[in-house]
Amino acid sequence: MSRQPATTDRRIEILKSAAAAFRRRGYHGASVDEIASALEMTKGNLYYYFKNKEEILFACHEYSLGKLLVLMDEVEAESLSPDARLRRLVLAFVHLILDDLHGTALTLDPEALSPPLLKRIIAKRDRFDHGIRTIIQQGIDQGVFKPGDPKMIEFAMMGAINWISKWFDPNGAMTSDQIGDAFADYLVGGLQQ
Amino acid sequence: MSRQPATTDRRIEILKSAAAAFRRRGYHGASVDEIASALEMTKGNLYYYFKNKEEILFACHEYSLGKLLVLMDEVEAESLSPDARLRRLVLAFVHLILDDLHGTALTLDPEALSPPLLKRIIAKRDRFDHGIRTIIQQGIDQGVFKPGDPKMIEFAMMGAINWISKWFDPNGAMTSDQIGDAFADYLVGGLQQ
Numbered sequence: 143m144s145r146q147p148a149t150t151d152r153r154i155e156i157l158k159s160a161a162a163a164f165r166r167r168g169y170h171g172a173s174v175d176e177i178a179s180a181l182e183m184t185k186g187n188l189y190y191y192f193k194n195k196e197e198i199l200f201a202c203h204e205y206s207l208g209k210l211l212v213l214m215d216e217v218e219a220e221s222l223s224p225d226a227r228l229r230r231l232v233l234a235f236v237h238l239i240l241d242d243l244h245g246t247a248l249t250l251d252p253e254a255l256s257p258p259l260l261k262r263i264i265a266k267r268d269r270f271d272h273g274i275r276t277i278i279q280q281g282i283d284q285g286v287f288k289p290g291d292p293k294m295i296e297f298a299m300m301g302a303i304n305w306i307s308k309w310f311d312p313n314g315a316m317t318s319d320q321i322g323d324a325f326a327d328y329l330v331g332g333l334q335q
Numbered sequence: 336m337s338r339q340p341a342t343t344d345r346r347i348e349i350l351k352s353a354a355a356a357f358r359r360r361g362y363h364g365a366s367v368d369e370i371a372s373a374l375e376m377t378k379g380n381l382y383y384y385f386k387n388k389e390e391i392l393f394a395c396h397e398y399s400l401g402k403l404l405v406l407m408d409e410v411e412a413e414s415l416s417p418d419a420r421l422r423r424l425v426l427a428f429v430h431l432i433l434d435d436l437h438g439t440a441l442t443l444d445p446e447a448l449s450p451p452l453l454k455r456i457i458a459k460r461d462r463f464d465h466g467i468r469t470i471i472q473q474g475i476d477q478g479v480f481k482p483g484d485p486k487m488i489e490f491a492m493m494g495a496i497n498w499i500s501k502w503f504d505p506n507g508a509m510t511s512d513q514i515g516d517a518f519a520d521y522l523v524g525g526l527q528q
Binding site for chain 2: 168288290291294295297298299300301302303304305306308309316321324325327328329331332333
């Protein structure tokens, strides 16, 4: 007899299936039916975990941003240099895009969410953006990084990483570790004096 | 009596209206009707310029890539240093995203095009990508740029610029010139030894 997966595991499986469906057909084009049937689940069973498609999209965003914010807390608690902290966050973000929910939560347009849910996602995203900008500013203040506008640098950095989902080929020559290193060398290394 | 705009001008107006509609509602969600009516044109009149929506999307891509390739030719003909050439191309690309068709042609998924049209767009995009990578490689070979993988650097650079269309606020504090300079300082400046 196979072990019954814990509720949390099952929820994450649903998020992965949904992320793949949203990626293939867009949020509006994907149906709860196809998300369920890819997992050999009935729609009724899926509704035990999530009330509707919007709740699934919200959970995707929350899951990805949650992972990034846990790491941000860890990194903020450590006494690393700004470049070491930024490098860790860039690598984690690249891996989240490539290996986890394939970045859906972060590259999909959250505008499909209704205002109260959208507000909660934007608040988390703002916290992450703010954390990145603070590290860039600290690096500039400490003379580790070249002078520049932390907001523009953060937008460029996050855009470069978010865009990976547009060109990444899982059958391509580059592993996610190699992509992570190349991106961190360029995006963080380029800030150094 | 107002002067009748030349055919080319009228075509570009249609592309701009289409770019805005695609941006608002996605390629599949936007209708030829709404593209025409935003210009106070009849649908029949629009069909004088473009046979269908696919042809408009194709023309959007071709217009934007055409501009970039003309500039690539100019830049290749000049005897500037790799960093000066790359800076010019980055600035032009940022302006194309922000001031022209709002980057639609480049950030929209060209997969909506049928295979023969898609192939032509991909060939042009490949030429542009190849041109950027060649300049990065030359910079590395000449010791102007730090060592790195030109393909990964180019992906990061183009992703950062393409992503601008996701966060740019026309009513925001930054002008497109300021964004262009900040991006060139970070993305090209960061390559320098």
